[in-house]
Amino acid sequence: MQSEACYIGLMSGTSMDGIDAALVSFPDQGLKLHATHSVPYPHDLRERLHRLSQNQGGPDEIGEMDHQLGVLFGEAAQRVMEAGNLTSSEIAAIGSHGQTIRHQPRGQCSFSLQLGDPNIIVEQTGIATIADFRRRDMAAGGEGAPLVPAFHRAFFGKSGENRCIVNIGGIANISWLPGDDPDQASGFDTGPGNALMDAWCHHHTGRHYDENGRLAQEGEINEDLLEDMLSDGYFAQAAPKSTGKEKFNLAWIQTVLSRHPELSMADVQRTLLQLTVTTIAQQLDELPAEMVYLCGGGVRNPELVAALTQACPRHQIASTDALGMDPQWVEATAFGWLARQTLNANTGNLPKVTGARGKRILGAIYQP
Numbered sequence: 001m002q003s004e005a006c007y008i009g010l011m012s013g014t015s016m017d018g019i020d021a022a023l024v025s026f027p028d029q030g031l032k033l034h035a036t037h038s039v040p041y042p043h044d045l046r047e048r049l050h051r052l053s054q055n056q057g058g059p060d061e062i063g064e065m066d067h068q069l070g071v072l073f074g075e076a077a078q079r080v081m082e083a084g085n086l087t088s089s090e091i092a093a094i095g096s097h098g099q100t101i102r103h104q105p106r107g108q109c110s111f112s113l114q115l116g117d118p119n120i121i122v123e124q125t126g127i128a129t130i131a132d133f134r135r136r137d138m139a140a141g142g143e144g145a146p147l148v149p150a151f152h153r154a155f156f157g158k159s160g161e162n163r164c165i166v167n168i169g170g171i172a173n174i175s176w177l178p179g180d181d182p183d184q185a186s187g188f189d190t191g192p193g194n195a196l197m198d199a200w201c202h203h204h205t206g207r208h209y210d211e212n213g214r215l216a217q218e219g220e221i222n223e224d225l226l227e228d229m230l231s232d233g234y235f236a237q238a239a240p241k242s243t244g245k246e247k248f249n250l251a252w253i254q255t256v257l258s259r260h261p262e263l264s265m266a267d268v269q270r271t272l273l274q275l276t277v278t279t280i281a282q283q284l285d286e287l288p289a290e291m292v293y294l295c296g297g298g299v300r301n302p303e304l305v306a307a308l309t310q311a312c313p314r315h316q317i318a319s320t321d322a323l324g325m326d327p328q329w330v331e332a333t334a335f336g337w338l339a340r341q342t343l344n345a346n347t348g349n350l351p352k353v354t355g356a357r358g359k360r361i362l363g364a365i366y367q368p
């Protein structure tokens, strides 16, 4: 029997690769990762999600995906509980991010849509489930994203040391954690992380991602293409800002490429990698961080990490492993922590990050 409460965080990011589940507890203000489990999305589900995120599919499709994902999230929670040798009575809550199919934080009718019915997760697991983390922040005028900087601040901030955390998922986000004043912590989405590289690789090879950056390695950066991509208004936009696959997708690549018709597939792949690198490096350049810690799936792409290290000679770059947390599980763990915040009626957003009018308790609790 666990002495301190355990939580399950379920993360399914913009890469749409699957569900990461983390079973965590928070003893003595610290953090303990008890078990992890990943559930890759089946191929057809992934294809349907991609279509939905491109606005192809009506209410039936959305409803069915919401149900199917709810079942998969519930299973992921059960598997991670088994891996940790715990039973539902020992888990205080599940925090489920849900699968984003549309994120539109700007405009008069801003919204963000995550699928994975939490009612089904509760029924399958018997554990209180907290979901819909973004929309309260949005109702308070915020972007609803990114939400992980609050977790980064709570567990990775260090007095006397300026740090940045860079999470490279489908979209990349940065957290700035100043060593002298934790209240000045901030963060935002820098733009594409792996999303464009994945989209291009998939379009040409059928593979979901460019394993270890091999295809990119065969190509060269095309400076004209890079410059053209960097002229997209998102990169110059001031924070708070957040983005998603509804913007940075294959159609976005093809629009820019129509002005550069002669390029090889590998050169485009390498240039897309550099776009991720440059847009992160430009932001890091403006921050006096001594240390930069990377997390998310992008850490597993050695070409990407090498190019980023090269682009940031002023910074020392490591992965969150150096902080005692495997980079693959940071986001799932963050949603375990966010569940705990909500269950204890504590706020979960950082208004400096999202632009919300104030701190808010995030999400809705589905009681067992």
Ligand SMILES: Nc1ncnc2c1ncn2[C@@H]1O[C@H](COP(=O)(O)OP(=O)(O)O)[C@@H](O)[C@H]1O
Residues within 6 Å of the ligand: 012, 013, 014, 015, 016, 017, 018, 168, 169, 170, 171, 194, 195, 198, 208, 209, 210, 211, 212, 213, 295, 296, 297, 298, 300, 301, 302, 331
């Ligand atoms: N061995 C690898 N080589 C290159 N890229 C990888 C590798 N492993 C994972 N990735 C990248 O990481 C992505 C998944 O990262 P993840 O952090 O799960 O993103 P998200 O939070 O958006 O789901 C994959 O889509 C892929 O682009």
Ligand SMILES: [Mg+2]
Residues within 6 Å of the ligand: 011, 012, 013, 015, 016, 017, 018, 019, 020
């Ligand atoms: Mg993922």
